[in-house]
Amino acid sequence: MRHALRTLIAFFLFLVGACSSVFATHNRAGEITYKHISGFTYQITVRTYTKISAPADRPWLPIYWGDATPRDSLERTGNVFYTDKDAKENFYTKVHTYPGPGLYAICVSDPNRNGGVLNIINSIQVQFSIQTILIISPAIVPNNSLQLTNIPLQDACFQQPWIYNPGAVDLDGDSIAYSLVTPQGIDCEELSPSIYSLPDHIPFNQFPNPENQISIDVTTGTITWDSPQLFGEYNIAIRMSEFRNGIFIGSVLRDMQILVKACDNLPPNIDPLPDVCITAGELLTFPVTADDPNGDNVIITGLGAPFNVPSSPATISQTGQSTPVTATFNWNTNCSHVRIQPYQVNFQATDVDPSANLVDITSMNITVVAPGPENLMALPIGSSIAVSWSPTICSNASGYRLYRRVDPSGFVPDECETGVPEYTGYSLIAELPGLENVTYLDEDEIVFGRQNCYIAIAYFDDGAESYASNEACAEILFEIPIIKKNSIGITSTVNGVDTVVWRAPAKLDVEVFPGPYKFRLLRGDGYGIATDVVLETEENADINALPTSFITEAINTEDLPHTYRVELYSQGAFASRSNRASSLFLELVPDDNQIQVNWVKQAPWSNFRYDVYRKAENDPDFVLVGSTEEEGYTDEGLLNNESYCYYIVGYGSYFSVLEEDTLINFSQQACAMPYDRTPPCPPVLSGLGDCESLTLDFSWTNPDIACDDTDDTMMYRVYFSPTADGTFELIEELSGASNTSIFLEFDNSIAGCYAVTALDSLSLWPDGELVRNESDFSNIVCFDNCPEYSLPNVFTPNADGVNDVLLAFPYRAVEYVEFTLFNRWGGIVFETTDPDIRWDGRNRDTGELVTSSTYFYVCKIFTIRLEGLVPVVLTGNIQVFSSEGSRID
Numbered sequence: 066m067r068h069a070l071r072t073l074i075a076f077f078l079f080l081v082g083a084c085s086s087v088f089a090t091h092n093r094a095g096e097i098t099y100k101h102i103s104g105f106t107y108q109i110t111v112r113t114y115t116k117i118s119a120p121a122d123r124p125w126l127p128i129y130w131g132d133a134t135p136r137d138s139l140e141r142t143g144n145v146f147y148t149d150k151d152a153k154e155n156f157y158t159k160v161h162t163y164p165g166p167g168l169y170a171i172c173v174s175d176p177n178r179n180g181g182v183l184n185i186i187n188s189i190q191v192q193f194s195i196q197t198i199l200i201i202s203p204a205i206v207p208n209n210s211l212q213l214t215n216i217p218l219q220d221a222c223f224q225q226p227w228i229y230n231p232g233a234v235d236l237d238g239d240s241i242a243y244s245l246v247t248p249q250g251i252d253c254e255e256l257s258p259s260i261y262s263l264p265d266h267i268p269f270n271q272f273p274n275p276e277n278q279i280s281i282d283v284t285t286g287t288i289t290w291d292s293p294q295l296f297g298e299y300n301i302a303i304r305m306s307e308f309r310n311g312i313f314i315g316s317v318l319r320d321m322q323i324l325v326k327a328c329d330n331l332p333p334n335i336d337p338l339p340d341v342c343i344t345a346g347e348l349l350t351f352p353v354t355a356d357d358p359n360g361d362n363v364i365i366t367g368l369g370a371p372f373n374v375p376s377s378p379a380t381i382s383q384t385g386q387s388t389p390v391t392a393t394f395n396w397n398t399n400c401s402h403v404r405i406q407p408y409q410v411n412f413q414a415t416d417v418d419p420s421a422n423l424v425d426i427t428s429m430n431i432t433v434v435a436p437g438p439e440n441l442m443a444l445p446i447g448s449s450i451a452v453s454w455s456p457t458i459c460s461n462a463s464g465y466r467l468y469r470r471v472d473p474s475g476f477v478p479d480e481c482e483t484g485v486p487e488y489t490g491y492s493l494i495a496e497l498p499g500l501e502n503v504t505y506l507d508e509d510e511i512v513f514g515r516q517n518c519y520i521a522i523a524y525f526d527d528g529a530e531s532y533a534s535n536e537a538c539a540e541i542l543f544e545i546p547i548i549k550k551n552s553i554g555i556t557s558t559v560n561g562v563d564t565v566v567w568r569a570p571a572k573l574d575v576e577v578f579p580g581p582y583k584f585r586l587l588r589g590d591g592y593g594i595a596t597d598v599v600l601e602t603e604e605n606a607d608i609n610a611l612p613t614s615f616i617t618e619a620i621n622t623e624d625l626p627h628t629y630r631v632e633l634y635s636q637g638a639f640a641s642r643s644n645r646a647s648s649l650f651l652e653l654v655p656d657d658n659q660i661q662v663n664w665v666k667q668a669p670w671s672n673f674r675y676d677v678y679r680k681a682e683n684d685p686d687f688v689l690v691g692s693t694e695e696e697g698y699t700d701e702g703l704l705n706n707e708s709y710c711y712y713i714v715g716y717g718s719y720f721s722v723l724e725e726d727t728l729i730n731f732s733q734q735a736c737a738m739p740y741d742r743t744p745p746c747p748p749v750l751s752g753l754g755d756c757e758s759l760t761l762d763f764s765w766t767n768p769d770i771a772c773d774d775t776d777d778t779m780m781y782r783v784y785f786s787p788t789a790d791g792t793f794e795l796i797e798e799l800s801g802a803s804n805t806s807i808f809l810e811f812d813n814s815i816a817g818c819y820a821v822t823a824l825d826s827l828s829l830w831p832d833g834e835l836v837r838n839e840s841d842f843s844n845i846v847c848f849d850n851c852p853e854y855s856l857p858n859v860f861t862p863n864a865d866g867v868n869d870v871l872l873a874f875p876y877r878a879v880e881y882v883e884f885t886l887f888n889r890w891g892g893i894v895f896e897t898t899d900p901d902i903r904w905d906g907r908n909r910d911t912g913e914l915v916t917s918s919t920y921f922y923v924c925k926i927f928t929i930r931l932e933g934l935v936p937v938v939l940t941g942n943i944q945v946f947s948s949e950g951s952r953i954d
Contacts (some may be wrong), residue, residue, distance in 0.1 A: 094217035094321035097197035131169030172253035217321035232368035263415030335414035342481035355414035362386035369410035399457035405529035435531035443539035484530035515722030561622025575901035626650035645671035649732035671718035740827035744838035746772035754848035850878035862906025
C-alpha cells in the first residue's frame with residue numbers, strides 16, 4: 066500500500082508541475098518457469114521480452130528465490146531477436162536449492178516498464194515484476210512448472226478481435242486453470258486499482274464497453290478482446306495455475322503488452338475441431354482448415370503438449386499458404402502418452418498481412434487411452450473360478466483391476482469410455498499391482514448356478530485406466546454344498562432360534578473327492594462373516610446320509626442377523642464350501658403416520674417376492690399387509706405414537722436346473738411406533754430490494770397450500786448470510802402458516818443472502834422430546850449494495866462554527882476507510898479509518914492547525930458488497946482555508 070501511495074503522490078505532483086521524471090522504456094513481457102533437478106533443487110529460468118530500440122539492457126536480473134536467502138542475481142544465458150517486432154527475447158537461468166517443503170514465491174523485478182501504456186498510470190515509473198509460485202510438499206511428486214510455447218508479441222488492430230493463447234504445456238499431465246489478473250509492481254505486489262485497469266476499462270477505471278470486452282477461457286487459456294476501441298499500448302497479466310488431483314501445486318504469471326494499431330485487416334477463420342480419443346499405439350491424423358476474408362495467405366500452427374512430448378511428438382504440416390488452407394496433424398501415439406488428463410491442443414491460424422498479423426484459434430482435447438488386456442478367460446475350479454489374461458502392451462502401467470458381475474452384460478466401451486463404468490453392473494473384486502499379476506483365483510461368494518462374468522483393465526499411477534478387456538464368463542459346477550434355508554424361528558435376545566438347511570453337492574467327482582465325508586457348519590454374527598464352528602458331523606462314506614439341517618438355539622435373533630456357511634471335507638481334507646447365507650433382518654424407520662420396513666438380503670439365491678406381516682397393539686395376530694419384489698416396504702395410514710410389529714417372509718430360488726424348489730425364509734420380528742418427523746416442503750422465496758433506501762421486502766409461499774404432503778405448517782424462520790458463500794444465521798421467527806412476508810430496514814447495508822424455512826407442529830418423539838420438524842432452505846435470494854461515498858473539496862477550519870470539521874458526505878455501504886492526506890510535498894498530514902473522516906484541520910504530528918493550501922488525499926474505501934469487503938480507491942484534493950493564512954505547511 067505504501068508503494069502505491071508514493072506512486073500516486075508522484076502522479077499528483079506531476080499534474081501540478083512540482084516535478085517530473087524521465088525513464089527509458091524497456092520491458093514488454095516475461096515469465097518465470099522452473100524444472101525439478103533432484104531433492105529440493107530446481108533450475109529456474111526467467112524469460113523477458115524487451116525493446117531492441119530501448120537504451121536500457123539487462124545482462125543481469127535480480128531475483129528473490131522466495132525463501133530466507135537474500136536477493137540473488139541471474140546472468141543472461143542467451144537471447145533471440147525479433148527485429149520485425151522491435152523485440153528481443155532474453156533467457157536467464159540458475160540452479161537453486163530450497164531448504165525443504167514449503168510455498169515459495171519467486172519474484173523478479175526490473176525498474177521500469179514501457180512508457181505510455183494506456184491502462185497503467187504513468188507506466189514508465191511502474192516497476193515490471195513477474196512471480197511464480199513453487200510448492201514443495203511430501204504429499205506431491207516434485208513438480209515441473211508449465212512452459213509457454215507462444216511468444217507474447219502479437220499486435221492488435223483497431224476495432225478488430227484480438228485472439229491470443231500463451232501455448233502453456235504441462236508435461237507432468239497436471240490440469241491448468243487460466244485467469245486474467247492485475248499486473249505486479251514493486252516486490253511483486255499487485256498494482257492498486259488507481260494504477261491499473263483492464264484494457265476494456267478505458268477511459269481509465271470505467272465500466273467495460275459492451276463492444277470492447279476482454280476475457281479469458283479458464284480451461285483453454287485463449288484470450289479474446291472484442292474489440293479494441295482506442296489506439297495505443299496496453300498491458301495484461303495471465304496467471305496459469307496448476308492442479309493435481311484437484312490440489313493447487315503452483316502457478317506461473319506472464320506479464321505482456323498489446324499494441325493496438327490502425328490497420329486495414331480482418332482476422333482469419335479456423336474451423337472448429339471435436340475432441341477425440343485414440344488408442345495408444347495408433348496413428349492419429351486429421352486435417353485442420355482455415356480461410357481469410359481478405360484473401361491473405363494463412364499459416365496454421367499447433368500449440369500444446371503433443372508437440373513437446375519427448376517420445377514421438379506430434380507434427381503439423383502445411384503445403385501452400387493461399388486461402389483456403391489445410392494443414393495435416395499427425396501423431397504416432399504410444400504407451401508413454403497415456404495419462405488421465407487429456408492433451409489440450411490449440412491450432413492457430415495467422416494471416417500474412419503487412420499491417421498486422423491477426424489470429425484465430427480453435428482448441429480441442431486429445432485423450433490417449435491404453436488398450437485393454439486381451440485374451441481374458443474364466444475357468445471353474447470347484448467352488449472357485451480361475452481368471453487369466455495376457456499382459457498389457459503398456460509397460461508403464463501400474464497393474465490391473467478385475468471386475469465381476471452375474472450374467473453377461475454385453476458391454477463394449479465407446480470411443481472415450483475407459484475403465485468399467487458403474488452402469489454395467491460390474492463391481493471391483495481385486496486390484497493387482499505389477500504387470501506380472503495376470504491370474505486371479507476368485508473364491509469370494511461366487512453365485513452358484515449362474516454365469517459369473519469378468520472384465521479386466523490396466524491402471525496407471527496418475528489414475529488413468531485402459532479400455533476394458535473382453536468379457537469372460539464361467540459357471541460353478543454342482544460340486545459344492547448349497548444352503549437352501551436360513552430362517553429365524555423365534556425372535557429373542559437370549560432364546561432366539563435359527564434354522565439352517567443345506568444340500569450336499571449334486572455332482573461330486575468321487576475320484577477327485579473320495580469318501581468318507583463330513584460337513585462343518587460355520588456361523589458368524591452380523592453380515593458377511595462365518596468363522597465359528599457350530600456343527601461338525603460324523604464321517605460317512607455315503608455323502609447323502611450326512612445331516613443337512615441344524616437348529617441353533619439360545620442366540621440373539623432380535624438385535625442382529627447371523628450368517629452361515631457349509632464346508633465339505635473329503636477323507637478329512639477340505640474339499641469345497643458353500644457361499645455364505647445371512648438371515649433376513651428387518652430395520653424399521655418410523656415416520657409421520659407410516660413405518661418404512663427395510664431389510665437386507667445377503668444370500669446366494671435370488672428372492673423374487675417378499676410378504677410383509679404386521680400386528681398392531683390390539684390385533685390378536687399378525688396379518689398380511691402387502692407383498693413386494695423390492696427390498697423394502699412402506700406401511701402407511703398408521704396412527705402416530707402406537708406400536709406396530711412386523712416380520713417378512715422371503716421367497717427365492719437359485720434359478721438352476723438342479724434347484725427348482727422355492728426357498729422360504731422368515732425374518733425376525735421387529736416393532737416401532739410412527740411419529741411425525743417429516744418436515745414441511747421448503748417455501749419459495751421472492752424479494753425486492755432498494756439499495757438506496759436500504760430496505761428489503763420479502764414474501765414466500767405457504768407450504769400447506771403449495772405442497773400436497775404438507776398440512777401442519779406452524780411458523781417460519783428467516784436466515785441471513787452476509788456473503789454468497791458465507792454461513793447462514795437465524796435473524797427472525799414468524800408464527801402462523803399465513804404469515805408469509807416480512808419488511809426489513811437497514812442503516813448501512815442490504816448486502817447478503819436470505820433463505821426461509823417452514824416448521825410444523827410439535828410432535829412427541831420416541832425419546833419423549835417435543836420437536837418441530839424444519840424444512841430445507843427455500844431458494845436463496847441475494848441482494849447487493851450500491852455504495853456511495855464522496856468528500857468535500859473545500860474545508861474552512863477557521864473557528865467560525867461552520868465547516869470547522871471535515872466530514873464525508875452522507876454515505877452508505879461503507880465499513881471503514883484508509884484515508885491519508887498529504888501536503889504538496891508528500892508529507893502525511895492526517896490519517897484515519899473513520900468513514901466520517903472528522904478532521905479538525907490539525908497536523909497529526911504537531912497538533913497545530915495547518916495553513917491554507919491545497920492538500921491531496923488517497924482514500925481506500927472498503928465497501929460492503931455481496932462478495933465481501935471490496936476496496937475502492939478515491940483520490941482527489943481539498944482546498945483548505947484556515948485561520949493560519951497562506952504560510953506553507
